[in-house]
Amino acid sequence: MTEDQAVRDPSVPAPSARPDTASGSGGPVPDGPVAFSPGVRSASSAQEGGLPAHARLPAAANARLRLLVRWWEARPATVKDREFALVFTVLSFAPPLALIGARFGDLPVHGGSAVSVLLTLGQCLPIAVRTRWPGACLAVVGTSFAVHQCLGCPPTFGSLGLYVALYSVGAHQTRFRRTVPLAATGAYVLFGVVLHMLGSPAGVTDYLLFPLVLAAVWGLGALVRWEREREAVRRRLAARVAVAEERDRMARELHDVVTHHVTAMVVQAGAAQYLTASPDRLNSALETINSTGRRALAELRFLLGVLEATGDAEPQGRTxxxxxxxxxxxxxxxxxxxxxxxxxxxxxxxxxxxxxxxxxxxxxxxxxxxxxxxxxxxxxxxxxxxxxxxxxxxxxxxxxxxxxxxxxxxxxxxxxxxxxxxxxxxxxxxxxxxxxxxxxxxxxxxxxxxxxxxxxx
Missing domain, CATH: 3.30.565.10 (Histidine kinase-like ATPase, C-terminal domain)
Known part of the structure; x- marks a missing residue:
């Protein structure tokens, strides 16, 4: 029994044979499906690098994703903030995402109104300046969030803007770094008092856990800022070390060139004054001084070319x-x-x-x-x-x-x-x-x- 016979379903009739008109061999070719031997690739598979279709598609998608990430990272921060705020605002009015938003106080929810829309915008649009003015962004977003919760407005995805604003303060705030957290703490205490006066059923545990979450978000941003500053310091130190090493290298080169040639010229010039009675030896000494000076100038020109740092390769024969x-x-x-x-x-x-x-x-x-x-x-x-x-x-x-x-x-x-x-x-x-x-x-x-x-x- 052949391999084809072993794997063929008995209920399926055997494929009929037809002449091979494509190859010109005249031999019979199966009319049904053709089984490919292991290790043999078709022409189309070879042209595609031997990868199956389900493997090629994710690779192309990953390449496009990497290009998109590089394009996004190359854009200015202020432009990215504006675009992010715009997308975030649109998503905030999407009903399916409303349940994802942050909510605190558990006050009765009232129907939507123009005030609710304005408060939602107040939690989204300030994100456009989150890196330029993070403190002001947090003030507007935090106030809008607090009023939104106190009025019992419908939940919105835009309430997550509070977390974005807190992260931005931790990551980008350069002035009043201690004042902003203190002011935010005082504002939260006032927010809790107002909620309690409005009859919020939230317990002590809720009032303690929520600020811990907010502090964790702020701490994450502060950690990112600290890592960024440390990397900047490392780059500055590396640049200083590189400059110092380059100065030492050039000082060595200048010392080697100038000291050697100048010493030789001084010694030869000192000896030449005693050779006035021997014109031949005097001329030889002067020629030596001349050639030594020319070599010194040639090497100094080479060093000047290195200092220019044009990026071209070193001229052949000058080293x-x-x-x-x-x-x-x-x-x-x-x-x-x-x-x-x-x-x-x-x-x-x-x-x-x-x-x-x-x-x-x-x-x-x-x-x-x-x-x-x-x-x-x-x-x-x-x-x-x-x-x-x-x-x-x-x-x-x-x-x-x-x-x-x-x-x-x-x-x-x-x-x-x-x-x-x-x-x-x-x-x-x-x-x-x-x-x-x-x-x-x-x-x-x-x-x-x-x-x-x-x-x-």
Whole structure:
């Protein structure tokens, strides 16, 4: 027995066969319903993403609902309040919703009148200014609600406006935050006295529970306001921290650029005055000063471009990279400082932040060597691994001969101002690396940085 025979109802006659004129195969095709094998989708189902109709409809409805929510949130608060008040007013006169309205006092209900309509409007229309003047909104809505209950007007959906007004006071009241609740409490006491004088059957429990409900609604609005204010404070603090971090970053960059190049130019200019007897060496020194000044201007222009914050990508070739450390060493060597460069391993594909950190480490170390250990042998070693780039700069010197201004204090700062090495430490550690700098026991100074290849962007 075939699968079709197993599932076919015996009471239903077998479908007749007809030629397959569509496919051209000439084979018989069932004339009745066709059973699809599991896992096989029709062309229309494939075109619709394979989703059944009952699943596609809710997805489309959810998408439209999200668009509607975003459209509503983007509208100004005053406009939303007016539109909400209009809809709320229309619903207040819908008879099926009358039983949903708030009611207190249980006084006999009288027939509707023009006064009842006016009091209903008084509980609905002030909602249009609930965020702009929440206190005034509560005063009008609360008074209308109290008079509406005392006169025994028919129930109305608009009486829920009292809850809306109380929530708005808690969420949007900025002035007289303590005065408004006190005034509302006094008004409620007066309202209760009037109801009692009019013969309200409400008991003590009713008079105590109703203000608790009102206080809960007001507290919900106050909680929303508190969360909103806390979020605003958090955003302000985050903005201040971001500004401070950006200032520190730019200060580090300016220090690294200005200190290095200006120091090199000062040293070279000082040496040039003793080379008047050797025109060739004097011209070489002047050319070095000129090229150093041009490089300083180029890097300053780069920093100014960053400060402009145009949103464009950084120009290619204007950010120093470890591949140009050789040029940096050559510049320092041309200024009279004996420097040796050793590069080991193949440079990995590292990010701009890691490249700049490695370059600045060498730059600051050579600047300190020129300032505090002029004429002493300096070794620059770059070690590349697939995941790290290590930078080591060692300045030779006699034991105890390291300049005091370059030596670190116990707190990690430096007598020379400390911005250079301290800034390097912050730069490297921000990228997840390790940084050490200090005097060597045998004399001289050592700077070492271990920078992750994939750190920073």
């Amino acid at each position: 120093p990279t470890p591949g140009r450390v050789a040029d940096l060493v050559e510049q320092t060597r041309a200024g009279g400082q004996p420097v040796e460069l050793i590069e080991e391993g193949e440079q990995p594909a590292i990010t701009t932040g890691a490249r700049l950190a490695a370059y600045r480490t060498v730059q600051e170390s050579l600047t300190n060597a020129v300032k505090y250990a002029a004429g002493r042998q300096t070794l620059v070693r770059l070690t590349h691994t697939p995941h790290w780039t290590e930078v080591e700069v060692i300045t030779a010197g006699t034991k105890g001969g390291t300049s005091r201004s370059a030596a670190p204090r116990e707190d990690g700062s430096h007598l020379s101002g400390g911005r250079g090495l301290t800034g390097l430490r912050e730069r490297v550690e921000t990228l997840g690396g390790a940084f050490t700098a200090g005097a060597r026991p045998e004399g001289g100074f050592r700077v070492h940085a271990r920078i992750p290849a994939g750190a920073g962007a």
